[in-house]
Amino acid sequence: MEHRIKVLVGAICxxxxxxxxxxxxxxxxxxxRANVVPTxxxxxxxxxxxxxxxxSGLTVTGTRYLDPNSLxxxxxxxxxxxxxxxxxxxxxxxxxxxESGLLDNVEMFATNVADNKVSLMFKVQERxxxxxxxxxxxxxxxxxxxxxxxxxxxxxxxxxxITKNTQMATRKYFVxxxxxxxxxxxxxxxxxxxxxxxxxxxxxxxxxxxxxxxNFEGITEVDESAVRMKMKNxxxxxxxxxxxPSKFVPKKYEEDKLKLIEYYNKLGYRDATIEDDTxxxxxxxxxSINMKVxxxxxxxxxxxxxxxxxxYTADQxxxxxxxxxxxxYNPEDLDKRLNGNPGQDLSSQYMDLGxxxxxxxxxxxxxxxxxxxxxxxxxxxxxxxxxKVILNGNTKTSDHVVMRTIRTLPGQKFSKTNLIRTQxxxxxxGYFDPEKIGINPVxxxxxxxxxxxxxEEKPSDQIELSGGWGGYVGFVGTLGLTFNNFSxxxxxxxxxxxxxxxGDGQRVQLRFQANGSQxxxxxxxxxxxxxxxxxxxxxxVSASHTVYQTFYDPxxxxxxYQSLKGRKPTGSYTNTAVTIGLGRxxxxxxxxxxxxxxxxxxxxxxxxxxxxxxxxxDGISNNITFNTTLSRNSIDNPQFPRNxxxxxxxxxxxxxYSAWRTSTATEAPKDKYKFVEYHKWMFxxxxxxxxxxxxxxxxxxxxxxxxxxxxxxxxxxxxxxxxGGSGLAGQGQFALAQDIIGLRGYDDRSVYxxxxxxxxxxxxxxxxxxxYNKFVAELRYPVSLNPSATIFVxxxxxxxxxxxxxxxxxxxDLKRSAxxxxxxxxxxxxxxxxxxxxxFDKIPGVKDKASGQFHFTIGQQIR
Numbered sequence: 001m002e003h004r005i006k007v008l009v010g011a012i013c014x015x016x017x018x019x020x021x022x023x024x025x026x027x028x029x030x031x032x033r034a035n036v037v038p039t040x041x042x043x044x045x046x047x048x049x050x051x052x053x054x055x056s057g058l059t060v061t062g063t064r065y066l067d068p069n070s071l072x073x074x075x076x077x078x079x080x081x082x083x084x085x086x087x088x089x090x091x092x093x094x095x096x097x098x099e100s101g102l103l104d105n106v107e108m109f110a111t112n113v114a115d116n117k118v119s120l121m122f123k124v125q126e127r128x129x130x131x132x133x134x135x136x137x138x139x140x141x142x143x144x145x146x147x148x149x150x151x152x153x154x155x156x157x158x159x160x161x162i163t164k165n166t167q168m169a170t171r172k173y174f175v176x177x178x179x180x181x182x183x184x185x186x187x188x189x190x191x192x193x194x195x196x197x198x199x200x201x202x203x204x205x206x207x208x209x210x211x212x213x214x215n216f217e218g219i220t221e222v223d224e225s226a227v228r229m230k231m232k233n234x235x236x237x238x239x240x241x242x243x244x245p246s247k248f249v250p251k252k253y254e255e256d257k258l259k260l261i262e263y264y265n266k267l268g269y270r271d272a273t274i275e276d277d278t279x280x281x282x283x284x285x286x287x288s289i290n291m292k293v294x295x296x297x298x299x300x301x302x303x304x305x306x307x308x309x310x311x312y313t314a315d316q317x318x319x320x321x322x323x324x325x326x327x328x329y330n331p332e333d334l335d336k337r338l339n340g341n342p343g344q345d346l347s348s349q350y351m352d353l354g355x356x357x358x359x360x361x362x363x364x365x366x367x368x369x370x371x372x373x374x375x376x377x378x379x380x381x382x383x384x385x386x387x388k389v390i391l392n393g394n395t396k397t398s399d400h401v402v403m404r405t406i407r408t409l410p411g412q413k414f415s416k417t418n419l420i421r422t423q424x425x426x427x428x429x430g431y432f433d434p435e436k437i438g439i440n441p442v443x444x445x446x447x448x449x450x451x452x453x454x455x456e457e458k459p460s461d462q463i464e465l466s467g468g469w470g471g472y473v474g475f476v477g478t479l480g481l482t483f484n485n486f487s488x489x490x491x492x493x494x495x496x497x498x499x500x501x502x503g504d505g506q507r508v509q510l511r512f513q514a515n516g517s518q519x520x521x522x523x524x525x526x527x528x529x530x531x532x533x534x535x536x537x538x539x540x541v542s543a544s545h546t547v548y549q550t551f552y553d554p555x556x557x558x559x560x561y562q563s564l565k566g567r568k569p570t571g572s573y574t575n576t577a578v579t580i581g582l583g584r585x586x587x588x589x590x591x592x593x594x595x596x597x598x599x600x601x602x603x604x605x606x607x608x609x610x611x612x613x614x615x616x617x618d619g620i621s622n623n624i625t626f627n628t629t630l631s632r633n634s635i636d637n638p639q640f641p642r643n644x645x646x647x648x649x650x651x652x653x654x655x656x657y658s659a660w661r662t663s664t665a666t667e668a669p670k671d672k673y674k675f676v677e678y679h680k681w682m683f684x685x686x687x688x689x690x691x692x693x694x695x696x697x698x699x700x701x702x703x704x705x706x707x708x709x710x711x712x713x714x715x716x717x718x719x720x721x722x723x724g725g726s727g728l729a730g731q732g733q734f735a736l737a738q739d740i741i742g743l744r745g746y747d748d749r750s751v752y753x754x755x756x757x758x759x760x761x762x763x764x765x766x767x768x769x770x771x772y773n774k775f776v777a778e779l780r781y782p783v784s785l786n787p788s789a790t791i792f793v794x795x796x797x798x799x800x801x802x803x804x805x806x807x808x809x810x811x812x813d814l815k816r817s818a819x820x821x822x823x824x825x826x827x828x829x830x831x832x833x834x835x836x837x838x839x840f841d842k843i844p845g846v847k848d849k850a851s852g853q854f855h856f857t858i859g860q861q862i863r
Contacts, residue, residue: 055081057112057119064126064195066102074100075122085110085118093122101159102127127157128188131196135170137203146201149173158188158197170201178208178247181285208247211236212286218275218293222267227293230263231256234289248279248287264295268328271296299329302371308378312349317376320346329372334362338376342420350380354413356441356449357381384414387448393455397431397485398503404530405429408451414441419451424636426455429505431485433458433787434637458787459827460484464511464858480511482830488528505529517569521546531582538583538596546575550609571609571617575737577602581627593632600625602737614717614767619670623718623737627652639790639825640782641688642696652680658713676718681705682739691779700776702800704739707770720768723802724751726835726855738768743800744837744855745817750846752802771809774800783822790825798837815841819852833857 055077060068072078075093083089090108097106105125112119133152135143150169156162167184174182183204190197214236216224228235233252235245257274264272276292301323306314321337338360339347350358359379366373388410394402405425407418419439427434438454464480483500486508490501507527514520525542549569581598585591602623610617628651635644657677683703691697708715718737727742743751752769776798783791799814821835838852 050084050086051116052082052084053113053116053118055079055083055120056117059111059119059121060124061121062124062126065129066124066126071097071102071122071124077120083118097122097124101161102157104128126195127159128190128195128197130154130156130158130162130199131191131194132198133201134198135201135203138205146170146173152199158199163188163199166199166201170203174203174205176249176251178210178245178249179205180209180248180250181206207285209285209287211246211248211289212282213237213288215288215290216293217291218295221269221295221298222264227260227263230260232259236289237286253289260293262332266330266332268298268300268330269296270299270329270331297370299367299370299372301325301327301329301374302368303373305365305373305375306378307375308380311353311355311380317346317349317378320344320349321376331362338362343417348416351414351416352418354383354385354415355380356384356414356443382447384443384447384449386410386412386414387444387446387450390450390452391455392452394432394457396457396503397429397505398487400533401429401431401485401503401505402426402453402455404533404536406453414449422453424634426453427637428635430460430638431458431505432456434639435785435787462827462830464829476515478511478513480513481509483508488526517549518551519546519548536585538581540579540581540583540598542577542579544575544577546573548573548609572607573609573611574605575602583629590632592634593630596629596631598627600627604737614669616669616673616717619673621673621676621718623654623676625652625654635686635688639787639831640696640780640785640792641698642690644688646684646686648682648684650682652678652682652719654678656709658709673716673718676716677709677713678716678719679707679709680719681707694782696780698776698778698780700774700778702741702772702774702776704741704772705770715770717767720770721772721802722749722768723772723774723800724749726857728857741772741774741800741802742855742857743774743815743817744796744798744819744821744835745839745852746815746837746843747846747853750843751800751815752804752843767804769802769804771806772800772802773811773814774798775814788827791822793820793822795820796835796837815839815843821855830858 056079058072058075058077058079060071063071074096076096077083077089077093081089094106094108097103103124104127107123109121109123110118111121130152131154133147133150133154135146138146150166150173152162152166163186167186170184171182183206185202185204187200187202188197189200211234214228214231214234216227219227233249234256237246257277261272261274271294273294273296274291275294276290278290280288280290282288302325304318304321304323306317309317312320323334323337337345339345342348343352346360347358357379358381361377361379363375363377364372365375386408389403389406389408391399391402405422407422407425408415412418419441423437423439426432426437432455436454436456438452440452440454442450442452444450461484462480462482464478483502484507485502485504486506487496487501487504488506489504490496493501496502506529507525509523509525511521511523521544523542523544525540527538527540529536529538531537531539550571551567551569552571577600579598579600581596583594583596586593586595600623602625604621604623606617606619606621608617629648630650631646631648633644633646635641635646654677655675657675681704684700685702686698686700689697704721706715706719706721720738721741722738723741724743724746725748726744727740728748740749776796778794778796780792780794783793795818797816797818799816801810801814803809817837817839819835819837821833823831823833825831833856835855835857836852837855838850839847840850842848842850
């Protein structure tokens with residue numbers, strides 16, 4: 001622009017020198033020429049004699065998208081201004097418009113000059129706007145990712161800044177993926193007819209740059225292999241490296257250097273530094289890294305003192321801190337002991353008593369040799385009382401459902417532990433995304449504090465729907481509906497049906513399953529988790545009805561595969577069950593414990609069907625059971641737990657009918673089993689622990705025992721254990737009133753002891769066992785924690801067995817398996833999984849050699 005102004009001034013001087021006549025002209029600025037177009041109304045503009053004029057008019061022409069008034073403002077001129085022509089004001093106005101970056105060219109004309117007044121017109125040419133962006137030289141998926149990364153808005157004015165930023169962002173995208181030699185060339189193709197432009201981005205990413213060698217110098221005190229492991233994203237090439245490729249990414253390399261120093265600091269090397277690191281180009285697409293490390297000395301705690309503490313003594317604080325003389329000096333571990341372990345750290349000791357403003361600052365008071373004296377300066381502050389609780393984000397769930405879960409109530413002293421516990425309780429409700437529960441304490445000027453909770457609703461209802469045609473049995477299908485946030489009180493309120501009344505935290509389950517006319521089951525259950533609305537006393541009521549029929553003709557074995565249409569059943573079985581239960585949360589030993597009790601009644605009706613292979617073909621059995629369950633659950637997340645544990649001990653008891661009955665040895669089965677008698681004990685334990693990063697270890701133990709009240713009665717066929725396979729119950733297994741226990745790597749219902757290999761093999765195997773053990777270890781890693789689809793993969797070791805009598809019981813005789821699998825949790829369908837298990841041990845008569853198989857699972861496997 002300055003060049004054009006200089007050319008214009010030169011042209012004016014040339015005209016003056018060639019002719020003594022006064023120059024009549026339109027004032028044209030911004031072009032290297034001056035046209036003389038005099039009009040009758042114009043006064044003389046004498047370039048040899050600058051004159052002051054008053055601006056009487058300002059107009060803009062040539063705009064299509066820009067606001068003319070805005071451009072006039074950018075020029076810095078307004079009507080009434082006094083300017084000299086020629087003069088600095090004219091050139092300044094044009095420069096300001098050009099520097100805005102909105103225009104390609106600006107010309108300024110004097111359209112009317114009279115009575116020392118001048119009207120000015122800006123003739124502008126707008127820069128083209130972005131119409132299309134096309135990436136060339138890369139794959140379709142990379143193009144899509146780049147469009148999201150670069151974020152170019154169509155219709156935006158194309159400037160040099162936008163072009164340069166696009167070039168830099170494109171190159172950075174590929175450099176971050178290991179393509180250090182990426183070249184990006186951008187060409188802008190204008191379309192003058194529509195005043196737009198197409199930006200073509202040509203990418204030559206080349207090949208990934210690999211790390212041929214990483215050379216360390218100065219590592220003497222620490223194992224070099226451990227140092228290399230800490231650099232997780234910077235690995236040198238070696239054969240067989242699959243999951244941690246050796247590409248060089250500058251950003252990851254800088255992060256790994258920081259992690260390396262953090263690792264040294266954890267080991268007590270507080271002075272460790274990287275003195276020098278050099279990247280050597282080996283030619284082609286390979287580099288080497290030379291790193292010189294100064295480890296320094298390893299330091300230890302010698303003395304720890306406290307200052308500013310009035311609520312607790314120094315000895316009490318040392319006991320909570322858990323650091324003693326001679327321990328390795330670890331700043332990260334010290335910080336966790338001060339602030340990072342809710343309920344057990346030093347901050348919890350104060351904050352759980354309301355000292356919200358507590359602060360502890362560790363100061364290295366003295367360093368002598370390899371010893372450090374530490375002084376922890378404590379500011380206790382004042383106790384803070386909770387003023388009010390603010391709840392945001394619960395668009396579906398009623399406020400009272402959330403508020404009854406919250407443990408920080410107005411009027412209470414502030415408590416850090418209660419904040420963390422509330423976060424856990426909200427996540428276990430299942431109504432909100434656990435990853436997006438926010439807690440924000442807001443201190444007030446009067447010494448109180450407001451607690452703001454932010455939640456995000458997620459779908460919690462589930463549907464199970466499947467159907468098909470089972471050939472000779474006819475229709476096969478399942479319909480299951482689970483409403484996890486139901487509201488019974490809003491049933492009369494038609495406005496609350498969206499599509500069902502919801503928001504009160506009640507649970508309703510309906511299920512129908514059919515296998516033609518051969519097998520059908522109907523069930524309904526309702527749970528109110530807060531009976532009365534004041535305390536977490538859970539009331540549950542359930543009912544079910546099962547029908548099982550056979551159409552098998554003993555004289556015609558092929559009849560089992562023939563159509564059932566029009567045929568009469570040869571045998572049938574029905575099971576009607578009703579259960580009512582009441583559970584409550586306990587305060588002792590802690591409030592993670594709960595106790596539930598229930599009473600159930602089941603009526604079994606057999607009609608010419610010997611399901612138990614004991615000659616019991618006709619009759620009615622009644623099963624009245626009292627169950628009590630003590631449990632403790634501190635798991636942090638129901639979909640993908642990272643920490644916590646779950647323990648359950650339950651006992652089921654029927655009335656001891658044998659206490660007032662004579663020996664039943666000579667009774668017919670229909671009289672012997674008219675009233676079912678047993679006692680049953682179950683124990684389930686599960687632990688979750690984060691190994692590192694997102695990798696989680698889950699270990700489980702399961703035990704079950706079934707017994708009789710005295711030696712005069714044998715253990716009946718009801719409520720026995722069946723082990724093997726996926727753990728899913730099939731059509732006959734529901735009817736048999738058995739516990740179905742999964743053991744991956746083996747066939748369904750196949751795992752039993754060697755003693756079954758006798759003449760009563762079929763009978764014993766059909767009845768199931770009276771004792772079982774099962775132990776599991778799983779490593780889990782999340783692929784996605786999105787609440788709409790939580791996905792994780794796993795690998796497992798598993799062992800278990802099932803015994804038909806206590807004489808056979810041997811807890812060390814276990815059938816072992818190993819394998820891998822995946823789980824996906826979708827709110828609408830629950831947890832769905834697939835596993836491949838490899839069974840190592842033989843099972844006489846069923847599994848003669850080691851082999852593997854796939855298993856499909858639905859729902860959370862309790863055992």
